[in-house]
Amino acid sequence: MAAVKYIPREKLPEWLKALAAQSRVLVPVEEGGSVVFRQYDPARAPVFGSDATAPPKGAVFPASQELFSYAYGKEGEDHAPTLKLDPKTEAQPTVVFGSKPCGARGFLIFDRVYMGKKFPDPYYIAAREATVFVTMACATVENTCFCHWVGSGPADAAGSDVLLTPVEGGYTVEAVSEKGAKFLDNPALADGAAKAAEAEAVKKASRDALGEAPDIASSPAALLALFDDMEFWRDQSDKCVSCGACTYLCPTCYCFSITDEGTGTAGRRMRSWDACMHFQFTLEASGHNPRPTKAHRLKNRVGHKFSYYPTLHDGLIACCGCGRCVKSCPVSVDIREIVQNAVAKAKG
Amino acid sequence: MTDPFNPYLPEVATILETVQETHNIMTFRVRFDDEAKMKAFTFEPGQVGQLSAPGIGESTFVINSPPTRMDYLQFSVMRAGEVTAKLHTLTAGDKIGVRAPLGNSFPVADMKGKDIVFVGGGIGMAPLRTLFLYMLDNRADFGKIRLLYGARSPLDMAFSAELPEWTGRSDIETTLTIDREAEGWQHKVGLIPNVLLEMAPAADNCVAITCGPPIMIKFTLEALKKLGFADEQIVTTLEKRMKCGIGICGRCNIGTSYVCVDGPVYTYAQLKQLPNEL
Numbered sequence: 001m002a003a004v005k006y007i008p009r010e011k012l013p014e015w016l017k018a019l020a021a022q023s024r025v026l027v028p029v030e031e032g033g034s035v036v037f038r039q040y041d042p043a044r045a046p047v048f049g050s051d052a053t054a055p056p057k058g059a060v061f062p063a064s065q066e067l068f069s070y071a072y073g074k075e076g077e078d079h080a081p082t083l084k085l086d087p088k089t090e091a092q093p094t095v096v097f098g099s100k101p102c103g104a105r106g107f108l109i110f111d112r113v114y115m116g117k118k119f120p121d122p123y124y125i126a127a128r129e130a131t132v133f134v135t136m137a138c139a140t141v142e143n144t145c146f147c148h149w150v151g152s153g154p155a156d157a158a159g160s161d162v163l164l165t166p167v168e169g170g171y172t173v174e175a176v177s178e179k180g181a182k183f184l185d186n187p188a189l190a191d192g193a194a195k196a197a198e199a200e201a202v203k204k205a206s207r208d209a210l211g212e213a214p215d216i217a218s219s220p221a222a223l224l225a226l227f228d229d230m231e232f233w234r235d236q237s238d239k240c241v242s243c244g245a246c247t248y249l250c251p252t253c254y255c256f257s258i259t260d261e262g263t264g265t266a267g268r269r270m271r272s273w274d275a276c277m278h279f280q281f282t283l284e285a286s287g288h289n290p291r292p293t294k295a296h297r298l299k300n301r302v303g304h305k306f307s308y309y310p311t312l313h314d315g316l317i318a319c320c321g322c323g324r325c326v327k328s329c330p331v332s333v334d335i336r337e338i339v340q341n342a343v344a345k346a347k348g
Numbered sequence: 349m350t351d352p353f354n355p356y357l358p359e360v361a362t363i364l365e366t367v368q369e370t371h372n373i374m375t376f377r378v379r380f381d382d383e384a385k386m387k388a389f390t391f392e393p394g395q396v397g398q399l400s401a402p403g404i405g406e407s408t409f410v411i412n413s414p415p416t417r418m419d420y421l422q423f424s425v426m427r428a429g430e431v432t433a434k435l436h437t438l439t440a441g442d443k444i445g446v447r448a449p450l451g452n453s454f455p456v457a458d459m460k461g462k463d464i465v466f467v468g469g470g471i472g473m474a475p476l477r478t479l480f481l482y483m484l485d486n487r488a489d490f491g492k493i494r495l496l497y498g499a500r501s502p503l504d505m506a507f508s509a510e511l512p513e514w515t516g517r518s519d520i521e522t523t524l525t526i527d528r529e530a531e532g533w534q535h536k537v538g539l540i541p542n543v544l545l546e547m548a549p550a551a552d553n554c555v556a557i558t559c560g561p562p563i564m565i566k567f568t569l570e571a572l573k574k575l576g577f578a579d580e581q582i583v584t585t586l587e588k589r590m591k592c593g594i595g596i597c598g599r600c601n602i603g604t605s606y607v608c609v610d611g612p613v614y615t616y617a618q619l620k621q622l623p624n625e626l
Binding site for chain 2: 067068070072080081082083084085087089113114116118119120121122123224227228254255256257258259260262263264265267269271274276281282283284285286290291296300303304307308311312
């Protein structure tokens with residue numbers, strides 16, 4: 001990383017205002033008992049302490065997005081049918097300010113899929129390149145956090161452009177990417193060398209607070225070995241109610257559906273988040289469903305994150321260990337437990 | 349200046365012709381409106397495309413014309429839901445979207461020099477047709493070619509306009525069968541797997557390609573095994589709900605394999621390697 005900079009807490013609004021003058025700036029704010037990312041408003045103080053209820057996934061991968069508009073028409077003397085399709089791939093310059101490392105790390109998982117060689121996604125790429133992630137290292141951790149299980153940590157900079165670390169009176173500021181380096185060219189930022197040691201101590205303290213990670217290196221093989229063990233999956237999914245909260249709040253879940261909206265002659269094709277935990281997700285027109293029960297669906301979800309994705313992508317686990325799925329689950333299904341149970345069962 | 353490739357954006361195409369194959373199967377012959385793109389378009393036998401009826405949606409179908417005949421792209425659609433019902437209302441001159449080619453293709457290189465047995469049931473003849481016609485157009489590259497095509501009744505037989513040509517060729521052996529006797533029927537009567545056992549094609553240096561309803565596939569595989577075909581010598585295609593067609597949306601994956609990208613063409617040996625989720 002480049003030289004560390006520093007910004008006093010009282011100068012943060014000044015920096016945010018300057019950013020908001022040229023980009024959409026999303027910050028975590030309290031809203032109805034939750035913390036969500038919203039457009040920066042000077043009258044509404046951001047909440048930087050705890051993790052946001054929902055990750056900033058929507059900044060780059062909107063919950064619903066227009067892929068193209070369509071219009072049917074007629075032309076010429078013979079009224080020949082016409083069809084016009086107009087794609088919309090442009091993206092708005094955006095700064096996501098104040099995400100925790102886990103929220104930004106999700107894009108590491110997205111990048112490999114949406115920026116792949118065979119089918120690069122122009123919508124995702126435009127938005128990803130137009131977005132700067134100013135991420136805040138964690139000064140505190142929660143008992144639902146398990147980022148250290150998946151190769152991450154409270155100060156993980158992967159997926160981010162700038163890393164802030166809270167220290168006394170303000171934050172140290174480190175550029176992580178080229179985009180981030182340009183970002184630090186701002187008079188509000190002072191030299192941070194004097195604060196660097198304190199920042200490192202904060203990072204270390206957070207990591208130490210998480211404790212030791214269990215060894216789940218065998219989870220890819222274990223989950224594949226349990227593919228046909230439906231008794232295991234019925235046990236793990238028994239209390240699941242298939243609400244989809246785990247998938248919608250997950251920073252790494254990238255599944256979607258495609259639907260058409262409009263009148264008979266004009267409208268748009270939308271891509272929207274979807275949830276593999278829903279019964280309808282794999283339901284076929286014939287009525288057949290290859291994942292008919294919640295046991296099958298949970299198997300696919302856990303298998304994807306800890307087995308299928310790592311197998312296809314150099315061992316990278318498709319999970320940030322943010323703990324949102326654990327925290328938000330109305331019946332306390334805990335993916336950590338499931339993975340550990342799978343590893344233990346495959347072993348014994 | 350060419351547009352950057354957008355995997356979600358269909359190519360606008362015009363329906364040149366429709367053929368009502370059976371009461372619920374309609375064939376569409378389409379051509380891209382952009383003539384340069386039509387000329388540049390290439391695909392391999394077995395690859396699929398998404399037919400798009402903007403306003404309703406899109407669905408996956410095999411391109412069942414061969415890459416050796418590019419006057420149009422041909423798709424055959426069995427009515428089964430919203431998108432297919434809409435497609436069935438369309439006629440010559442109407443516009444649709446085509447997102448293609450997608451998926452893998454038949455391993456043609458491995459089939460060269462070998463004898464070939466095609467076993468098709470009902471709509472399952474569509475994915476076979478592209479490879480079958482490709483082989484007829486490259487006849488010298490392949491050994492003996494046999495086609496066994498069956499349906500419940502003569503009215504359920506797609507591509508009926510082409511059957512006289514297929515049965516009339518002296519360089520291939522075509523057997524047509526229906527499940528039960530029907531008035532005027534002059535070909536075989538019997539279930540496909542049983543007729544296959546009667547035909548008893550030699551497994552040596554031979555590849556069997558089979559597509560059709562799941563129950564037919566099950567018994568056809570059993571018949572082929574009895575005839576001595578090894579798993580690697582049997583090729584089929586999977587049907588699974590494909591939404592995006594590009595390996596992302598997570599519906600068609602079976603473990604690490606995405607049917608829309610890694611398939612839909614699989615050998616039986618490859619199928620047996622997949623986890624059980626079909």
